[in-house]
Amino acid sequence: MDLVHDATVRIHRPGSGYAHDGPGGDFLGSGFFIAPSWILTCAHVAMRGEGGVVNVWFKEDRYSTELSEVPGKVVAAMPGARPQGAAAWPAPDLALIKLQRPVEHTCVYVTERSEAMLRSREIHCVGWAPSQGGGLLKRSGVCAVKGAYGASDDAEQVVRLDGDWLEPGMSGGPVVDLARGEVVGVIKSRLDNHQGGTAVGIERLRTLKVPSTPVEAEADDTYQSVFHAHDRYHADRHNSPASTERTWADAQSELSAPPGGVLGPKRRADLLGRLAEFPPPVSTRSLLALLDSLPGVHSRDHRPAPRGWRDGLGALYDTRPRDRDAPLELVLRYCMGVLAADRPFGTPSTRTAAGSLWEWVKRISEEELSRDFRQQLAMDWAAVRLRLEESRGRARAPLSKPVRYGERGYVVLELEPQGWVRDRYDWRIGVARHTGEMLPVDEDSQGSALDTLPDRLAAALTEAFRQCDEPGSPALLQVAVAPALFGLEVDRWELPSDGQPLGVVRPVVLRSSYHGPADERLARWNAMPDAGMWAEVVDCDNELRVRVPEVAHLRTLPHESVPVLCRYGSRPDPEITAGVVRVLDTGFGVALLQRRPTETDTVCKEFHRRAAEAVSDAHARDGLPLKVHELRKGVRAERTETYWSDGVALYWDDPHHPLPGSDEFLEAP
Incomplete structure (x- = not known):
């Protein structure tokens, strides 16, 4: 219940606060985090905003x-409005709220079974409600499941609850089956002057509208996006050696009837995380066909119909085993079906996901199943691997060549610490032409504090951008600082002329006022291929912070690799700065840094996963500035799939266009 309470939230009208906590104030109801940056609640709660x-x-x-x-936006409501004349909001009465900026929070574990709430006897309801002394308090109670209004194929099915009192404001809160340790529903309503009320099963989210256009990315289908993020969240925390927090899998393992059937909670969390690395099924029909091909599975018995890989796995829990090994064999056959399934779209990470799932299947079968069954699995995997190789050969090429920033003008901002005054910086701004000429715009050698720089530099930056921006193509801003200042978030500065962060308006990259050997920088830059790169995390191993390797080891990294510093943070200590210097000494001209503060127990697998995808998607070195620019625009546009990149910086230092010496800058009037 502690895990549930941590993820249960209050929902208010915009502009509300603790001064409006009373029953007649801005408080609308309850909800809970179902996935990172996603809240599930009732439509009648969310749509009152x-x-x-x-x-x-x-x-x-x-x-x-x-x-x-934190502000949130209603992305989906089922239904989107109460019908005229209706006394209450009709079922399923569910809504998904997307946070409008990234924050750290916990998430509940949601069942993957169909009609799990109707199979529960005793459930716990959690939500916020007005207290007798004023204000709001979290409230929980125990109810019994008494049946349902409507059959399983009825779109407006709701579950009848009896038992404890459900208070005003608890609508939208989670319904928890403590016997299995999972959230199975959402509180919908209470009975006036009576105990009990109604709730909606989690599986009703499967009726969320299917996109009418082809799905080309995970984010194109809200249902798949939310539940893939949910499953990766729990798998990452269960598998992380860094995290010291108690996870849902930990708590579920101690129950007398843990979820997951033959898998058990920990194995199931791991498997669901691996399945969530794949693109979703092409369609519900294709998923039903996969389930129908498995012995003893009656896919049409599960309503609403399974829609995602996790739903298909949940459908296997209800099969009646013919022998001791049958349930586990069924799960592994299902996994092989996922490996062989058609994809609605391709991603560079799908091949990695396939190898990861196969290793899981192979390990489980070797530990517990017969040699004959293992041989059949190996034959199936050989066929899948052949298909993967063929699809790799048909990999999509970049649609267009990336912008080559060395062939057009760009703006340079150089900050230099004053050696005689602490935390004071001289600055210079210039416009670089593709010919190598640097045109000074403005400079100041009197020393400015970091917090005054955005206002102090606004006019000069505006003028510099005006000199080299082109219609529809803003110029690149290169920020030249010492490695210890790579945490300076110039990309978040706002100019009065734009009213948006610089990193949203234009590509912003870091350059270093310190450089390693010039010949090594030039050789590595020239040897980097025009297409094909991969990320190489150098300061984090298995989610544990490690020391950046020595230069001799870094030199062994292929030219296609882009170093990623997962633990740089906002204020790096001397050891972190020294690690960055070793990367520069090796001659790398491109690197990614995460500047958001991290703790020793930070779970960072999602960052590793997404950083690798971003580097691969950029296709070429010259595509990285635009890729990071797109991610920053995505965060600003409240696209949750980009929230992982909040705080990311790109070091991009072309040795063919070196920073000019201070003599040239000091010619500014």
Whole structure:
């Protein structure tokens, strides 16, 4: 229940606060984090916000009693409005709220079984409600499942609850089956002057509208995006050697009837995470066909119909085994079906996901199943691997050549610390032409504090951009600083002329005022291929912070590799800075840095996963500035699939266009 309470949130109208906590104030109801940056609640709660915008009060730190506030936008509501004349909001009465900026928070574990709530006897309801002394308090109670209004194929099926009192404001809160340790539903309504009420099963989210256009990325289908993020979240925390937090898999393993059937909670969390690395099924029909091909599985018995890989796995739990090994064999056959399935789109990571799932299948079968069964699996994998090789040969090429920033003008901002005054910096701004000529714009050698720089430099940067921007193609901004200042977030500065962060308006990259050997820099830059790169995390091993390798080891990394510093942070200590210097000494002209603060127990697998995808998607070195620019625009546009990149910086230092000496800058009037 502690895990549930940590993820349960309050939903308010925009502009609300603790001064409006009363029953008649801005409080709308409850909800809970179902996946990173996603909240599940009732439609009748979420749609009472103005223009589909709400404020969410949540617990950012599980050890703190204070709540934080973040705005959210209703992305999907089922149905989207209450029919005219209807006394209550019809079922399924569910809504998904997307946070409008990235924050740290915990998530519940959601069942993958169909009609799991109707199979529960006793459930716990959690939500926020007005307290007798004023304000709001979290409330929980125990109810019994008494049946349902509507059959399993009825779109408006709701579950009847009896038992404890459900208070006003608890609507949208989670319904938890403690016997199995999973969230199975959402509180919908209470009975006036009576105990009990109604709830909606989690599986009703499967009726969320299917995209009408082809799905070309995970984010194109909200249902798949949310549940893939949910499963990766729990797998990452279960598998992380760095995290010291108690996970859902830990708690579920101690139950008398843990979920997951023959898999058990920990194995199941791991498997669901691996399945979530794949593109979703091409369609519900294709998933049903896979389930129908398995012995003893009746896919049509599961309503609403399974829609994602996790739903298909949940459908296997209800089969009646013919012998001791049958349930586990069934799961592994299903996994092989996922490996062989058609894909709605391709991603560079699919091949890695396939290898990861096969290794899981192979390990489990070797530990527990017969040699004959293992041989059949090996034959199936050989066929799948052949298909993967063929698809790799048909890999999509970049649609167009990336912008080559060395062939057009760009803006340079150089910051240099004053040696005689602490935390004061001289600055110079110039416009670089493709000919190598540097045109000075402005400079200051009197020393400025870092927090005054955005205002102090606004006019000069605006003028510099005006000199080299082109219609529809803003110029690149290169920020030249010492490695210890790579955490300076110039990309978040806002100019009055734009009203948006610099990194959203234009590509912003880092350059270093310190460089390693010039010949090594030039050789590595020239040897980097025009297409094909991969990320190489150099300061984090198995999610544990490690020392950046010595230069001799870094030199062994292929020319296609882009170093990633997962643990740089906002204020790096001397050891971190020294690690960056070793990367520069090796001659790397391109690197990614995560500047968001991290703790020793930070779970960073999602960052590793997404950084690798971003580097691969950029196709070529010259595509990386635009790729990072797209990610920053995505964060600004509240696209949750880009939230992982909040705080990412790109070091991009072309040795063919070296920084000019200070003599040239000091010619500015």
